[in-house]
Amino acid sequence: MAETTEPPYARIAAELSRRIADRELAPGDRVPSTRQVAQEFGVALATAAKALDVLRTDGLVITRPRSGTVVAPRRAAKDAGPAELTRERVVTEAVAIADAEGLEAVSMRAVAGRCGVAPMSLYRFVEDREELVHLIADGVYGSEPFDVDPSAPWREQVESIARTLWHLHRAHPWLGRIQPLTRPLPLPSVVRLGDRMLGALEGLGLPPRLHFDVHVLVYSHITGLAANFEREDEAVSLTGVSSEEWTDLQYLPKFGDDSFMASVPHFAKLFGRTGAMPDGYDMDLDALFALDLAVFLDGVEALAERHRAADPAP
Structure with missing residues (x-):
């Protein structure tokens, strides 16, 4: 059997894509973490991260705040007919990507994937990614009138x-x-x-x-x-890990150490054993x-x- 020259991250991305296509991973399911992918396929964390980046770029997965990376919703069935590609739709899909995955995830390829078209189709409406980013920002700021009563204080x-x-x-x-x-x-x-x-x-x-x-x-x-x-x-x-869990892991051992707290008396007044806020501070x-x-x-x-x-x- 001839040895494949396909890079490991591409093989992993292809396998995960297959699982999504075959509904082994359904829309909304959590995608294996970088560490889990690395362990399953016996690769470095960087290789696993690169494979997951391919899935994001292809629009197969999205990262939702406080939910992690999940399988993206399925596009509408082909027999329903593709929605018309317009400048407004391109901007709307780009905003959805930015909201779900962050600004770095907004690319011509990712937006095209959500629209179900080839990336080159987008260039009829926007010159490049920079213009697209400007358009989505202008659209979001423009979604609010910021009207005020000029006679108010x-x-x-x-x-x-x-x-x-x-x-x-x-x-x-x-x-x-x-x-x-x-x-x-x-x-x-x-x-x-x-x-x-x-x-x-x-x-x-x-x-x-x-x-x-x-x-x-x-x-x-x-x-x-x-x-x-x-x-x-x-x-x-x-x-x-949530911010509260992270804070507890990082600070509780320190604040439970009497010798350390003696060196930070103002923190001790607040968070020490007899401090004003012994239960901690939730931001x-x-x-x-x-x-x-x-x-x-x-x-x-x-x-x-x-x-x-x-x-x-x-």
Whole structure:
């Protein structure tokens, strides 16, 4: 029998694809983890990971937050006829991939796989992956009007915009990776969002440069904190361990060590055997967002008061 030259990861991907096609692994079933694949096929973890990446690229599996990697839903039966391929459909499928698997999983090949077409078909609607990523970001930001009552107090307007932006980033954590703060993209919906925020802050009467700085910082606070949702989803998918379980594994041995706690007296006051929070601390990002926004806007308000006192209106 002639020895195959097909790389090990490709053979593994082909075998797992067969199991999916034969419904040994049905839609929604958990896919073997990288470690399980490595053990079953006797390969290195890197080879197993590469095989699973092939399945993701082909649209056969998806990674769901807090669920891990599962077999993707089956496409509609052929006798139902393929859905029309449009720019809107391409964008919708790309958003679905980004939401389920992260921004790195968005590729022309993966989107084409979900649409049931050849990758080259997508180039009738988008120039390349970069344009596709810009389109999905613009579409998600544009899905909310960010409308506010211009007659409402400035703080009420800012809080309304900030809460909407928070929920958008919470639902689509990959948004924060589209553009670094120092290189904002002139996407129409993002510019309109910025304009709404600038309008809401106008009532503070800040100098122009400071006015713009504060609008940038509101956005930065929200996107920076919301980015932790994606990082946590990635960590859960990779380890199968929740953040609470991870924290307990890492910190309980330390905080149960009296000699160590003696070296960190402020932690001991909170988490020591007789501390104020002996049951530990469960991080709630939604609560932290509300606190962060309140503290930040308190500071902005105080800053505006100082500027008015230093330069009173005639």
